[in-house]
Amino acid sequence: MTDSHGSEGHPAHLQHHFDNDRQQFSASKLGMWLFLATEILLFAGLFVAYAVYRSNHPEIFIYASQFLDTTLGGINTMVLLLSSFTMAWGVRAAQLGQKKLLVSLLAITLLGGFGFLGIKYVEYEAKWKHGLLWGVNFNPASHDDHGEDAGHAAVEAEEVAPAPVVTEAVTPEGLKFEPTVVPPSATGPAGTVEPDDGVDHDTGVQPENVQIFFGIYFLMTGLHGIHVLVGMSLIFWILLKSMGGAYGPKYFTPVDLVGLYWHLVDLIWIFLFPLLYLIH
Amino acid sequence: MSTAATTRDSNYLNVTKGALSWLLTLDHKRIGILYLVSILSSFFLGGMMAMLIRTELLTPGDTIMTADQYNQVFTLHGAIMIFLFIIPGIPAALGNFVLPLMLGAKDVAFPRLNLLSWWLWITGAFIAVASILINAVDTGWTFYTPYSTTTGTSVTLIVTGVFILGFSSILTGLNFIVTIHKLRPKGMTWFKMPLLLWGLYSTAIIQVLATPVLGITLLLLAMERIMGIGIFDAALGGDPVLFQHFFWFYSHPAVYIMILPAMGVISELISVFSRKHIFGYKFIAFSSIAIAVFSFLVWGHHMFTSGQSELVNMIFSALTFSVSIPSAIKVFNWLATMYKGRIQLDTPMLYALSFLFLFTIGGLTGLFLATLATDIHLHDTYFIVAHFHYVMFGGTVIAFLGGLHYWWPKMTGKMYNEKLGRIACLILFVGFNVTFFTQFVMGSRGMPRRYFHYQEEFTSLNQLSSLGSYIMAVAFFMIAGYLLHSLAKGRKAPANPWGANSLEWHTTSPPPFDNFDGREMQGVDPYDYTGWKYDESIEGYVPVGGGDGSRDSR
Numbered sequence: 001m002t003d004s005h006g007s008e009g010h011p012a013h014l015q016h017h018f019d020n021d022r023q024q025f026s027a028s029k030l031g032m033w034l035f036l037a038t039e040i041l042l043f044a045g046l047f048v049a050y051a052v053y054r055s056n057h058p059e060i061f062i063y064a065s066q067f068l069d070t071t072l073g074g075i076n077t078m079v080l081l082l083s084s085f086t087m088a089w090g091v092r093a094a095q096l097g098q099k100k101l102l103v104s105l106l107a108i109t110l111l112g113g114f115g116f117l118g119i120k121y122v123e124y125e126a127k128w129k130h131g132l133l134w135g136v137n138f139n140p141a142s143h144d145d146h147g148e149d150a151g152h153a154a155v156e157a158e159e160v161a162p163a164p165v166v167t168e169a170v171t172p173e174g175l176k177f178e179p180t181v182v183p184p185s186a187t188g189p190a191g192t193v194e195p196d197d198g199v200d201h202d203t204g205v206q207p208e209n210v211q212i213f214f215g216i217y218f219l220m221t222g223l224h225g226i227h228v229l230v231g232m233s234l235i236f237w238i239l240l241k242s243m244g245g246a247y248g249p250k251y252f253t254p255v256d257l258v259g260l261y262w263h264l265v266d267l268i269w270i271f272l273f274p275l276l277y278l279i280h
Numbered sequence: 281m282s283t284a285a286t287t288r289d290s291n292y293l294n295v296t297k298g299a300l301s302w303l304l305t306l307d308h309k310r311i312g313i314l315y316l317v318s319i320l321s322s323f324f325l326g327g328m329m330a331m332l333i334r335t336e337l338l339t340p341g342d343t344i345m346t347a348d349q350y351n352q353v354f355t356l357h358g359a360i361m362i363f364l365f366i367i368p369g370i371p372a373a374l375g376n377f378v379l380p381l382m383l384g385a386k387d388v389a390f391p392r393l394n395l396l397s398w399w400l401w402i403t404g405a406f407i408a409v410a411s412i413l414i415n416a417v418d419t420g421w422t423f424y425t426p427y428s429t430t431t432g433t434s435v436t437l438i439v440t441g442v443f444i445l446g447f448s449s450i451l452t453g454l455n456f457i458v459t460i461h462k463l464r465p466k467g468m469t470w471f472k473m474p475l476l477l478w479g480l481y482s483t484a485i486i487q488v489l490a491t492p493v494l495g496i497t498l499l500l501l502a503m504e505r506i507m508g509i510g511i512f513d514a515a516l517g518g519d520p521v522l523f524q525h526f527f528w529f530y531s532h533p534a535v536y537i538m539i540l541p542a543m544g545v546i547s548e549l550i551s552v553f554s555r556k557h558i559f560g561y562k563f564i565a566f567s568s569i570a571i572a573v574f575s576f577l578v579w580g581h582h583m584f585t586s587g588q589s590e591l592v593n594m595i596f597s598a599l600t601f602s603v604s605i606p607s608a609i610k611v612f613n614w615l616a617t618m619y620k621g622r623i624q625l626d627t628p629m630l631y632a633l634s635f636l637f638l639f640t641i642g643g644l645t646g647l648f649l650a651t652l653a654t655d656i657h658l659h660d661t662y663f664i665v666a667h668f669h670y671v672m673f674g675g676t677v678i679a680f681l682g683g684l685h686y687w688w689p690k691m692t693g694k695m696y697n698e699k700l701g702r703i704a705c706l707i708l709f710v711g712f713n714v715t716f717f718t719q720f721v722m723g724s725r726g727m728p729r730r731y732f733h734y735q736e737e738f739t740s741l742n743q744l745s746s747l748g749s750y751i752m753a754v755a756f757f758m759i760a761g762y763l764l765h766s767l768a769k770g771r772k773a774p775a776n777p778w779g780a781n782s783l784e785w786h787t788t789s790p791p792p793f794d795n796f797d798g799r800e801m802q803g804v805d806p807y808d809y810t811g812w813k814y815d816e817s818i819e820g821y822v823p824v825g826g827g828d829g830s831r832d833s834r
Binding site: 015016017023026027030031034035037038039041042043044045046047048052056060091134135136137165207208211212215216218223 | 389457521
């Protein structure tokens, strides 16, 4: 196994098929940008699904969006923006060879990732409790017992879900439903649809097929959450390496590239937050 | 540079030994060979499925299998041929070997990603094949919902496999784009690159931009099956047709992932074996990019009968017609290249000529299908099957075989039996047309695709088609036979057996580990053959002014 790709006369980090640092760095950076393009297109599928369903069923989105906690979403946005800032600063620190600063900035960034996921967990748990889930698992009716211990539930869940009791006929003020442009699926050709699933269609307030919104919500935030996790692992990895002093003015490519990835993860959330939480 | 370069006998094949030196290699040439062996194994597997299909269709109804087994066999034939063979075929196998050599580079930009790409391919292929053994999928290779979300076969598993194969494809594409941008040698401007590189570059763009959409589509399909997410389920307010849009948004561009590198190979072959400079270089180069761009805008032509609006249908139809413009530009430029050339009918050139015939038929029958009115009649018939086999097999596989014969001496250092090569190519050409031209006739008379049982009147045509497929099988066994034989007993290949001038022919056959013995390569006009003359004694070409096979070695 002498298939070695480092050779004499080169610095350790310069691979044998590159002429110099600059060529290697610009190749790595171009590669990373292309990878980010693939990430954007991966999410693009979900954004298209969002656009299609929202334009076909605006009332579902407007109705269901009120169950999301704007405050927690807003805090999470701030957390991610802040961590992006410390990440960008970290790249700068690596370029300037400020090892201690780099380590602490990466640690803060990592902490931001934990904070984001923690808050996301609180939000998910509230949705889970109220059966506000995707597709077949959408079952807010199973929580009829809210009537009995409404006070108890209110204390517990008030913070995380301002309007948890979906079975009540409450129309939030100023909420105007536009008529859906696509007929409900139950009128589809025989054989292509399954029998009615028993979700209450007759409350007069809750539109049909609210689960579509929660399906998209969980898909988008879930996939984003996985990316946050991947980003955190990468940050953890360069954090360890930077403690060993691996990066400096001559070689900071991994810090730069992980930074780009983290900014992309941040950027996707910047689109998710208004599209999911801030609909009126 | 390295000690390996000092002796002539040391090359990339023998520089290190042992299975691990191959399985963990970072050398693009070895990875190319790994890919070649892998995709040829898949091709064999997919070919066996094809034989089963054609044998089953010898008679209406049960011949050798049940209807359910038939559904599984044609699904696997499609899935294996598309995802395991034809998409990685030219880029990952031939491209990996040739691209850095054509650039005069030592390797691709990211050798580790390159190896990872192959391992991902192996993982994906393993999972896909495992799904066959567990409970083979019967949805057709397109995995259309709602059937794919309700069938009891192992859709989730094969979809996982294809998802991983997609990653492999993305990594190859990403690597090629960066390599072409950053590792071109001095003097090789964009318009002095061999046209294969333009083909691979435009392919890579599609691989990078389209494959993630397949990824998310398959992810959604898996979530639908595992969690009941409801996005494609009409009963839950979802839309099954959305799956078709998503699927074809990838899978139509994927058609060009298959054909663009094939066109690149043909550009090389036609020029070299006509002993004439390529005609209309820039037109061929830009038409590759144009096809890559168009490829993203025509997916709806797979869905003319799925209930799209008339307006959308018309737009997709018009855009589909426009793809024929850059394709025709290529064909006419190839013809113009051959005009008044000194055409040599070596095996690779025979494949290139077959390509011109078959691809033209495949392309023109595509226009029948892009026409809304005729498509209603021809949709889901054997006409479609014949059309895409003319493009995919008559185009891509023929070009792949041409490229394989062309670069075989460079890859292995051995010459194959030229006479058998020509005979096999002719047998293949005949067998192919007997198999698939017949299907145009059947399709236009109304035989539906994917049907197990058919009406009596189609029996003789089906049998003729099956006969053709057996002829093709004979040709493939011949090809496999003489290629394997050449490895053991073949004549030693000269550095430049064809008199080509792109940089891979400026080094020994097979190339040394670091490709050019540490020489700094410079860009040359790849289609200028005046610097080479034929030398009887080595049965290959040597530089006019002497030297070691490179005019720019000083």
